[in-house]
Amino acid sequence: MCSLCGILGANEHWADAAARDGVYTRNADPVARRRERADRVRLANRVLALYGMRLSDWQGASFLLSTFTGKSEIVEDLGHLWPAAEKLCGRPCDPLALEVLTRLDAGHG
Amino acid sequence: MGEGASALPAFTPVTLLTGFLGSGKTTLLRRLLADPALGDTAVIINELGEIGIDHLLVERLDDQMVLLKSGCVCCTVRGELASAIRDLHSRRERGTIPPFRRLVIESTGLADPFPVLSTLKADPVLRHHFRAAGVVTTVDAVNGMLQLERHIESVRQVAIADVVVLTKTDLAEAPVTARLMARLGAMNPTAPLLSAAETLDAAVLLQSGSGGGFKAIEEPAAGAAPHRGVSAFSIVVDEPLDWTAFGIWLTMLLNRHGERILRVKGILALAGEERPIVVHGVQHLVHAPTHLGHWPSDDHRSRLVFIVEGIEPDLIRRSFAVFNRLNAGIAA
Structure with missing residues (x-):
């Protein structure tokens, strides 16, 4: 269920496309899927740390987004991650913000 | 049926x-x-x-x-x-x-x-x-x-x-x-x-578009002036891209600026993949990426074309480069 809009069976997100003819996905086999989820958590946390948040895998099906102060929310995929992150931290998560780019470049994650 | x-x-x-x-x-x-x-x-x-x-x-x-x-x-x-x-x-x-x-x-x-x-x-x-x-x-x-x-x-x-x-x-x-x-x-x-x-x-x-073949992306004219704030530009990358970092970047970018990113279309060389991947989006909506059977030309570099409204192309270029190094930053 989409945690933002409450709709069951929400949109397929492009980064998690169902395996079908011609479509590129890392969902096709369980090992690749688990590896992709682990990589996604690891890299997303580099960015989320700038906003005082972290992501973890939740039962291999969803993700748990938490603030360092204890607020948390379940998110389904990358499409829901950023709206949920902005809601939890109360400010825009902008990849074009110069401060964000400078801190990521400097390795502060 | x-x-x-x-x-x-x-x-x-x-x-x-x-x-x-x-x-x-x-x-x-x-x-x-x-x-x-x-x-x-x-x-x-x-x-x-x-x-x-x-x-x-x-x-x-x-x-x-x-x-x-x-x-x-x-x-x-x-x-x-x-x-x-x-x-x-x-x-x-x-x-x-x-x-x-x-x-x-x-x-x-x-x-x-x-x-x-x-x-x-x-x-x-x-x-x-x-x-x-x-x-x-x-x-x-x-x-x-x-x-x-x-x-x-x-x-x-x-x-x-x-x-x-x-x-x-x-x-x-x-x-x-x-x-x-x-x-x-x-x-x-x-x-x-x-x-x-x-x-x-x-x-x-x-039948054209996302479901069809891929037209080789030509370089937008260098220095083409924005038209009513709308400008087209491309990002070309020599090294294979990190798909996970790319996904995090593009979803974050479209969440915040999707209404002003009228179109993004790209052919990507991903690390660990021999065949190219095509991504294709309109504002907040990105189609499922497709796997091409082969590269359409001898140029096997990743190429992304953006058509944006009121966003400075160099800012997107810099953001893309920084996020593309996310994984390398961890390994370092």
């Missing part, structure tokens, strides 16, 4: 035919539908105003043609549009209309095409049976330049096109047409520019 539908494709391709008021959408549609190869095409015509007239101009009026009269498809009739497509699908499944293999939606001249595409993807029934096949935008050779200057809707329609069809070239002076073509090429370097005066392969035109 009915017997007749068993041979149908799993997803019916949907082409959006758009273009500014009076730019020749209905004339083009009438011409395409006259092609016997497109006999199995369902059509939805959306008209602005209480008295629809466009449908009267399309000679083939039958059960597979639906007229939406409630107004502009992008803002008032999205529910009606979804209902109309569901109804066509339902009647096809029940065998009460011939099994159509493609659907064309002709939008009003003022429609912003994005909501139509998102309706297809968001509707819980439609997204299992229909796929956006592409956007065909008509531009009037006589009035096109003026419309691009005055109406942002016209600029957006060109920006998200998979194919641009230039109409009324027989009425325009050659230098005017040449200037307009140069402008259109700079605004949307990914879309082939066809002239309605030429022979158009209807089947190819209607």
Whole structure:
């Protein structure tokens, strides 16, 4: 269920496309899927740390987004991650913000 | 599923035919539908105003043609549009209309095409049976330049096109047409520019876009000036990309700036993948990435083309470069 809009069976997100003819996905086999989820958590946390948040895998099906102060929310995929992150931290998560780019470049994650 | 539908494709391709008021959408549609190869095409015509007239101009009026009269498809009739497509699908499944293999939606001249595409993807029934096949935008050779200057809707329609069809070239002076073509090429370097005066392969035109092949992306003209704040630019990367980092970056970018990113289209060389991956998005909506069988040319570098409104290209370039190093930053 989409945690933002409450709709069951929400949109397929492009980064998690169902395996079908011609479509590129890392969902096709369980090992690749688990590896992709682990990589996604690891890299997303580099960015989320700038906003005082972290992501973890939740039962291999969803993700748990938490603030360092204890607020948390379940998110389904990358499409829901950023709206949920902005809601939890109360400010825009902008990849074009110069401060964000400078801190990521400097390795502060 | 009915017997007749068993041979149908799993997803019916949907082409959006758009273009500014009076730019020749209905004339083009009438011409395409006259092609016997497109006999199995369902059509939805959306008209602005209480008295629809466009449908009267399309000679083939039958059960597979639906007229939406409630107004502009992008803002008032999205529910009606979804209902109309569901109804066509339902009647096809029940065998009460011939099994159509493609659907064309002709939008009003003022429609912003994005909501139509998102309706297809968001509707819980439609997204299992229909796929956006592409956007065909008509531009009037006589009035096109003026419309691009005055109406942002016209600029957006060109920006998200998979194919641009230039109409009324027989009425325009050659230098005017040449200037307009140069402008259109700079605004949307990914879309082939066809002239309605030429022979158009209807089947190819209607199957274009995300579901079809990949047109090699040409470099937007260096230093092309933004038009009404809309500019096209590309990012070319020599090294293979990290798919996970790319996904995090693009979703974050579209979440915050999607309304101003009119189009993103790219062919990507990913680390660990021999074949190229094509990504294709319109504003907040990104299609499922596709795996190409082979590279379309000897150039195997990743190439992304953006068409943006009011965003500094260098800022997107820098952001892309920083996020592309996310994984390397951890390893270091």
